[in-house]
Amino acid sequence: MTAEAFHVRPSRRAAPWRPRPTRSGSGRRLGPGAAILLGTGLATVLALGMSASPAAAAGRVTFAVPSATAVLLQPLVFRDTFTSDVPPSRVELLVTSPFVPGTTVDEVTPTARSNGSWQVTMSQPDAGSVNTVYLFSVRVTLPDGTTATSPTGTATVTDPRFAWQSVSGRTVTLHWYGYTQAQAQAWLNAAESAVTRASAAFGVTSVSHVDFFVYSASQPFFDAVNGGANADADGVYILDTHTALGTILPSDLGSSWPDQEIAHEVTHHVFAAATRNPYHEPPLWLDEGCAVYYSEGVGPRDAELEQGIADGAIIPLEGLAGAFPSTTDSFLLSYAEAVSAVDFFLRTHGSPALRTLLAAYARGSTDDEAFEAATHASAAAFDAAWLSSIGVRPPTPYGPRAAPAGPAPPGWSSSGVPGVMPSTPAAPGSPLPSGATGSAVVLIGFGAGLAAIRQRRATIRRSEARVLATGNRTIAADLAVVAAATAVPGQASAGSRDAP
Numbered sequence: 001m002t003a004e005a006f007h008v009r010p011s012r013r014a015a016p017w018r019p020r021p022t023r024s025g026s027g028r029r030l031g032p033g034a035a036i037l038l039g040t041g042l043a044t045v046l047a048l049g050m051s052a053s054p055a056a057a058a059g060r061v062t063f064a065v066p067s068a069t070a071v072l073l074q075p076l077v078f079r080d081t082f083t084s085d086v087p088p089s090r091v092e093l094l095v096t097s098p099f100v101p102g103t104t105v106d107e108v109t110p111t112a113r114s115n116g117s118w119q120v121t122m123s124q125p126d127a128g129s130v131n132t133v134y135l136f137s138v139r140v141t142l143p144d145g146t147t148a149t150s151p152t153g154t155a156t157v158t159d160p161r162f163a164w165q166s167v168s169g170r171t172v173t174l175h176w177y178g179y180t181q182a183q184a185q186a187w188l189n190a191a192e193s194a195v196t197r198a199s200a201a202f203g204v205t206s207v208s209h210v211d212f213f214v215y216s217a218s219q220p221f222f223d224a225v226n227g228g229a230n231a232d233a234d235g236v237y238i239l240d241t242h243t244a245l246g247t248i249l250p251s252d253l254g255s256s257w258p259d260q261e262i263a264h265e266v267t268h269h270v271f272a273a274a275t276r277n278p279y280h281e282p283p284l285w286l287d288e289g290c291a292v293y294y295s296e297g298v299g300p301r302d303a304e305l306e307q308g309i310a311d312g313a314i315i316p317l318e319g320l321a322g323a324f325p326s327t328t329d330s331f332l333l334s335y336a337e338a339v340s341a342v343d344f345f346l347r348t349h350g351s352p353a354l355r356t357l358l359a360a361y362a363r364g365s366t367d368d369e370a371f372e373a374a375t376h377a378s379a380a381a382f383d384a385a386w387l388s389s390i391g392v393r394p395p396t397p398y399g400p401r402a403a404p405a406g407p408a409p410p411g412w413s414s415s416g417v418p419g420v421m422p423s424t425p426a427a428p429g430s431p432l433p434s435g436a437t438g439s440a441v442v443l444i445g446f447g448a449g450l451a452a453i454r455q456r457r458a459t460i461r462r463s464e465a466r467v468l469a470t471g472n473r474t475i476a477a478d479l480a481v482v483a484a485a486t487a488v489p490g491q492a493s494a495g496s497r498d499a500p
């Protein structure tokens with residue numbers, strides 16, 4: 001349940017994170033904690049109400065109030081007891097979240113107790129990210145098919161490692177430890193100002209409450225997001241929990257970093273409010289680009305963009321719609337590209353067009369529909385125009401290609417044998433060298449790997465509310481492989497800046 005609440009394609013927005021601009025010796029590493037919350041063995045049943053009871057068993061089943069233990073880095077445990085005048089035929093735990101559609105249903109085996117009641121206990125390996133809220137109840141089905149559902153319990157994942165204090169504003173509640181009240185109040189003011197700024201820019205009139213947790217060291221931050229952030233990230237916004245978390249080190253005090261970091265993450269929250277829809281989420285580059293643009297502006301990322309251009313490493317916006325690459329250089333470059341593209345959009349089409357674009361996404365528009373509404377041209381046309389503006393030729397995709405036929409094993413024919421790939425002519429320009437068995441194996445293997453990656457990506461896109469943040473990092477790495485394999489040739493040569 002750490003994935004986002006409203007996007008149909010939740011492959012990456014579970015944790016829009018934010019890296020600092022390049023700096024030396026970051027050395028920050030993500031802990032190995034898994035983000036598996038309600039994993040294997042649980043079925044998500046959409047549109048199943050918590051209290052759906054076709055025939056109530058009122059008076060025959062009596063529940064205690066359910067309880068739970070939800071502590072960061074500890075197992076998540078749900079408990080309840082009930083009495084019934086007949087042994088139940090089925091007992092289920094129903095779990096949902098305030099910001100995630102659908103209910104997770106899992107059958108549990110109750111334990112009969114000596115006093116005639118039944119004990120229900122269910123645990124998961126870990127509780128998820130800090131501030132995750134669980135709403136849970138127990139549903140009992142009796143042999144005659146009647147059902148009864150317990151009262152709903154609530155549990156919020158806490159982080160008891162620190163003595164948290166909180167201060168609240170109109171939209172944001174800031175949680176902190178280890179810093180002064182005055183410092184926290186200043187950060188809250190920065191957060192509220194960012195909400196106001198982004199709301200005006202995005203045309204949003206109503207923004208829901210968001211919690212922001214300030215960690216004063218990196219490892220506790222990574223623990224708190226439970227694997228949901230890139231190793232280079234210092235902040236994260238988790239849509240499913242309406243929670244942002246950021247690292248503000250004591251050494252950051254006095255710099256512009258804390259205010260920028262806080263503004264960046266709450267801008268994601270406002271962006272989500274501007275674009276929320278159940279059909280099609282906007283590209284990640286647009287989300288991150290807006291977060292950078294409205295928190296720090298364009299300039300701080302210029303050097304990384306220039307380096308990316310010089311290296312021929314620019315990834316077209318199409319390649320930054322989903323998860324950003326996970327390697328440090330490409331990860332940072334993605335943010336530089338994203339804010340450059342947003343800056344180009346605003347300089348070219350103006351602020352009203354941005355609001356038109358986001359409003360189109362909020363209606364569930366496709367990328368082309370949204371860009372047509374805002375710019376009178378397709379998303380691809382904008383991508384090409386932005387590339388041109390930075391002097392980069394659109395790359396020519398060259399893959400995937402059909403694998404050339406390899407030599408058949410003894411006794412096998414090259415076609416018509418089950419399990420044998422049909423013989424296909426080698427793609428022009430990629431002749432199979434005579435006797436190059438190894439090459440054929442490599443090419444076939446690559447094709448299969450690509451298919452697997454695409455399958456994984458498609459699966460994750462379909463699995464609303466099931467994407468785990470740890471998986472996102474793997475997918476990001478996979479997609480980086482795809483991008484590298486498909487987008488390198490045709491890019492501007494190193495150092496060239498073609499005229500637009």
Ligand SMILES: [Zn+2]
Pocket residue numbers: 016017018264268288291
């Ligand atoms: Zn971000």
